[in-house]
Amino acid sequence: MAERHILVVSHTGRPETLDAAATVCRALVDGGVVPVVPAEDVALVREHLPGIRVETLDEVQLDGLELVIVLGGDGTILRAAELARRSSAPLLGINLGHVGFLAEAERESLEESVRRALDRDYQIEERMTLAVRVKVDTQVVYETWALNEATVEKASRERMLEVVIEVDGRPLSSFGCDGVVMSTPTGSTAYSFSAGGPIVWPSLDAMLLVPLSAHALFARPLVVGPESVFAVEVLDRTQGTGVLWCDGRRTWDLPRGARVIVRRSGTPVRVARLHQGPFTDRLVKKFNLPVTGWRGPADGEGRAS
Template identity: 55%
Template sequence: MTRIGIVSRQQESDLARIPHVVRLVEDAGGTVVAESELRTADVVLVLGGDGTILRAAEGVRGTDIPVIGVNFGHVGFLAEADPESLADVVARLVVRDFTVETRMTLAVRVTQPDGSVETGWALNELALEKVERARMVDLTIGVDDHPISSYSCDALVVSTPTGSTAYAFSAGGPVVWPNVEAILIVPIAAHALFARPLVVGPDSTITVVMNEMGFVDGELWCDGRRRLAAPVGSHIEITHAEEPVHLARLWTSPFSGRLVAKFKLPVRSWRHQERP
């Protein structure tokens, strides 16, 4: 019997639909696992947007349990289906009619000036932001033990391909197809002549130094959910993490189709021609 974990947004209207989903699962021959026991599930069904999917991914990371989203949020770029497909999604999950897609994650290690160390991880992005709104953080960026540039900026986003359509995209970073393993470095409002987004290999180590000349401390947000302190003088290392996140997929539509649909991109005068 397939065990389906359920994770929902916390709004009252979203929590109210959980009994209906439970009935769908049980009528299809499955059994429901509460959010507090997600690591005992065979697959996790998320009712919400990308933020709720990130919460579910946090609950099962380190296991092979896949996560699938039905979009009750806004854009829902990570979601696999819309609300009208909910019954079909449940039926297919119960008979395990899905494939699994592996997404890379990032690992971060922050060594603070007093020698203390904090670690974290992210599926979408690591966002280094200033603590004081009126000032900027002063950084030096390096890749594979070689310095690249120093500048002051409002924030710095280090993203996976999965996160390239999230915060990094809003900051002017490129969209990267999820089957490309790479790490994006996207500065926000940097005071520098050379402060363009960078795309580096998945085996690279990205170093960020919170320069002593800076006058404002930073804080590092992992997927906007988990905070690490990064005061002036901190040394930050970001690498490809060993533990990925698994997403369940029901359809084999290409990423380009998802991109066009989710961002409502205009596509005019397109003609598909068969090649000889």
Template identity: 55%
Template sequence: MTVEEGSPVTEVGTSAGTNRQVLLVVHTGRQDIVELARSCAARLARAGIGVRVLEEEAGALCIEGAHVVPADAEAADGAEIVMVFGGDGTFLRAAELARFSDAALMGVNLGRVGFLAETEPEAVEETLTAIERCEYRVEERLAIDVDVLDCEGTVVAGTWALNEASVEKAERSRVLDVVVAIDGRPLTSFGCDGVLFSTPTGSTAYAFSAGGPVVWPDVEALLLVPSNAHALFSRPLVTSPNSVLTVAIPADGNRAQVSADGRRALEVPDGGRVDVRRAARPVRIARVHESTFGDRLVAKFGLPVRGFRDSRTHDPGHELTRSCNVLTRGFVTVEPREEGCGGGTGEHA
């Protein structure tokens, strides 16, 4: 799950030299992560950048001089960067906090795969240098809005997702009957374990595990991926980003629920439906290191790229050009614009 070449680039909107703020979101369950976050906070402070920490994490972090803020919708207001220390789960939690601000997310991968994170722990110093010098780009990720409607067509609940929203059966022992519609027109129906609505970002997450396609992050599209469907026509669908994707649940069928990014759950009323559309507000992610989405796929999945015979005698991924392999922490320097951080044109990081 990454944003690379071709994605929209915007500016952070905070100029070097002003009162710059960075919010830290940390997986405090591991001491090594806590210590890394502390050292990064100290360096940011020495550079004159204010550091914020979440109220629920402040006790574990014990960062002197940090501004403690509640973990709510205003946590990232006025912040330039939300720096995330952890895996993709921590990144998704941070995305909730940055959702309605202009802050850009920048992740340090301390999990297992970490598709969303920008950098590995060994490259943190280069990442901090980029923040201090405003040498990074801000790219926008398509997000989705989710509406839950009752049998009368009234919206009774709603949420959003960066990766995916899944409509799942509430009872494991029963099949979930669904009707799939695109832009208000019925397309097909089948029994299944569930249906996933995914963004290109989420194409390498839950949707990938369910057999969906890998979609490059600069492709604007919505994905619908059936999960264990009892039907011949149950292939993943890739639609226009302007489409409205619908899954309706028959009133006499199994109960259903919605899970958004695995973090927020909603109940679907009997005979209700779920509508998914492109969110008006994208998620902003800061990029520093030189890599392409293809590089990340090779590195994260250990893909052989020369041939199965050659890969028998070499480690997977050994064929990657060293100058652009994400595992070598290649660092790209972008001349900052005078009016603010995160700008610039030319090759995408």
């Protein structure tokens, strides 16, 4: 029988998270699964696991991974998505951070979550991602992807970024701003939300564009269909330069005249789901929204089918 491999990604800067990673790795070994960790984490993890077999991501084929267990907050989940990008293994997030919007379980259900991972007792949901390309003139100078958002920002605090927004090959508006966020539904509760964008249910295929502190009469958030294409051009009249950030992890400097094109990627991120509750409940829980006084429909009308 072929060995099972599960990648464990944790926030190694926190002792309690390392302890949780050690607990997970021991449980995986006891369940007959080989735990795998990123190469840069292996020394710290092995300090907590003397005598336990732990392999590194460099030693295992990505297509041989069954699952990725992520211990931390949303930032750690974004790191795990980057590490496993060329794998079809789904991500199972266990929140050890603050909000943890992308996480499926909380700290107190760690043991149960690992047991269900060992039993393959989960469902898989696909989350839309963005394909991001940077061009200068006709030359493609950089390509990457994003699960949450791609953001074009000013590189200097004291300089405004001058941009023109394009949708589906047609110009929409030009203005000075701090930046422009282009987001997936998954990212609508992240940077886009902080910038005043709408929350979009993850079941909806759509892309969002949200200007950051734009000096314009028309600079409203936009929501377009999944086949649309956004482009942001850094205008020559910009005094400084811009910078592209994808999920806060991958970055590229944007000179004047650079053009950032964002469309739906053909490679989604797969997420392991332990619970199939409504997204509304997740919003209420994560944001601690007040719902006191709600009585609900007496005849059931209004419930999702």
